[in-house]
Amino acid sequence: MSTLRPYITSIIIGALTLYLYLLSSSKPSLYHHSSSMSTNSLTKYLSRSTPLPPSTPLARSDLKLAVLRNAPVETEGFTLALFAPDIAVSHFGTIHKLHPDDFTYILDLTAQTSTLPTPDRPFNTWAIDQPRTSQPIDLVLVPLGTLDPKPKKTYAEEYREVSVQGYEKGKTALKEEFGGYTELPSILHDLMDVVLEAREGKMEKDDEVITRVKGLFGNVF
Numbered sequence: 719m720s721t722l723r724p725y726i727t728s729i730i731i732g733a734l735t736l737y738l739y740l741l742s743s744s745k746p747s748l749y750h751h752s753s754s755m756s757t758n759s760l761t762k763y764l765s766r767s768t769p770l771p772p773s774t775p776l777a778r779s780d781l782k783l784a785v786l787r788n789a790p791v792e793t794e795g796f797t798l799a800l801f802a803p804d805i806a807v808s809h810f811g812t813i814h815k816l817h818p819d820d821f822t823y824i825l826d827l828t829a830q831t832s833t834l835p836t837p838d839r840p841f842n843t844w845a846i847d848q849p850r851t852s853q854p855i856d857l858v859l860v861p862l863g864t865l866d867p868k869p870k871k872t873y874a875e876e877y878r879e880v881s882v883q884g885y886e887k888g889k890t891a892l893k894e895e896f897g898g899y900t901e902l903p904s905i906l907h908d909l910m911d912v913v914l915e916a917r918e919g920k921m922e923k924d925d926e927v928i929t930r931v932k933g934l935f936g937n938v939f
Contacts, residue, residue, distance in 0.1 A: 745885030761915065763824075767814035770925050774813045776801055778865045778934040784827055784877075785913045786906070786938065789854035794939045799931050800824065800915035807931050809917040811924030827909045828860055830840065831880050834906070835897035843900055846884035846895040856910060859938065869936030876936055884908045906929065 720803045749833075780801040787795030799807045804821040836842050841857050857933040859877040870876050881903065931938070 723757055723771070725844075736923045751862050761911075763816060763820040763912075764806065764808060764812075764916065765766070766820065770805070770815055772811070772813065772924055776805065776807070776813075776931060776934060778867060778869075778936075781803075781861055781865055781934060782825055783861075784859040784935050784938070785916070786857045786859065787854055788857060790852050792854070794932075795854075796928055796932055797925040798933075806916070807927065809923075810919075811927035811931075812921075813927065820896055822881060824912055825910050827905065827912060830857060830905045831858070831903075832860075832878065834880070834903055835899075837896055841881040842879050843881045843883050844896070844906060846882065846886065846889055846902060847891045847893045848884040848886070848889075855881050855883045856914065857881040859908065865936070871937065873936055873938040874899065877938075880906070882906060882910055885914070887911060 780803075781799065781804055783798070783800040784800070788796055789795060797809050800816075800821065801807070804816045804818050806816050806821070808814065810890060837844055839845070841855060843855055846853070858880050859873070860879075861877055865876060868933040873879075885902075892900055892902060
């Protein structure tokens with residue numbers, strides 16, 4: 719019996735190791751981009767971030783994403799900006815160092831919108847069916863490449879754009895059918911949920927930071 723004990727112990731350890739491996743591999747990844755959990759897991763990405771001082775250097779050549787708002791009461795509104803390698807500036811002008819996975823996932827979401835058809839509207843706008851007119855337009859700008867220090871004459875030469883008018887969480891019916899879509903594409907819905915989180919809460923804005931960031935965008939206003 720004593721000669722079998724080492725083999726029995728080895729079998730038990732091996733079985734336990736296999737069980738733990740299978741258990742861990744069956745859990746959905748927090749940042750698995752194709753899962754429906756992904757956007758949910760990304761919520762509160764700013765609360766997981768590390769605050770940075772207002773003096774944090776920001777370069778136009780590092781800009782990866784700009785989110786703006788055009789509305790009757792906010793004609794040159796600012797929502798969010800992302801700078802490489804993992805910096806975010808919120809609607810309030812607060813600067814954050816994001817978790818690398820959060821930063822990558824937001825950019826991945828944005829990249830997926832390039833596969834959508836382009837609406838023949840100003841700002842390439844997808845319009846949500848809303849009972850009231852003059853709805854705000856949330857505009858997402860993605861640099862076509864590394865931005866030069868000197869902005870080009872028109873922002874269309876520097877950015878790919880897509881926007882949603884009248885966005886409201888959970889409301890997806892479009893004002894009119896476009897490209898076979900009667901509902902806002904899920905990737906755009908997810909993207910709006912994520913970027914508009916940068917507007918949540920109430921705090922005093924750092925206008926100096928916001929002005930500095932908007933100045934890096936070029937001729938977008």
